[in-house]
Amino acid sequence: MKASIIWFIIIAKHVKDISSTACCEDGWISYNSHCYLIGQEERTFMAAHHFYDQQAAYLVRIDDYWENKFLKDLLRNLEVSDTWTGLSDQRSEGIWRWFNTYNHASMSDWGPGEPNNLGNEDCVGFYTEKNYHWNDFKCNRKLRPLCEKL
Structure with missing residues (x-):
């Protein structure tokens, strides 16, 4: 009886692990029960949002330090x-919210001197030149979208 309980726990653990990674379609990357996709085509912030909205996904919403680090x-x-x-202050300058939910960002990872709103920058991305820290960009700039879905 004890051996069958241990065997059940081992199998249940592996089934859980398989199901948490199996949720992602081909090309998507799994992390913590979420699926991520890096778009190949550069798009403006709104064009990226509309494209991924049609794919039942959204521009990434970063919940914590570990997701950001990943x-x-x-x-x-x-x-x-x-x-x-998916972070923007388009609705109210200096109030950073996740697009489509309007929830405030619960953490931040701004690069040095950011956000600086240089020339009315309202949309946020990972910035290569600042070691992938967050940077505010003009929303009409074309970047590769990073999207997420559950």
């Missing part, structure tokens, strides 16, 4: 240039 390491290891996140 994404920075991923982008750095793949040598991906600047990418959009």
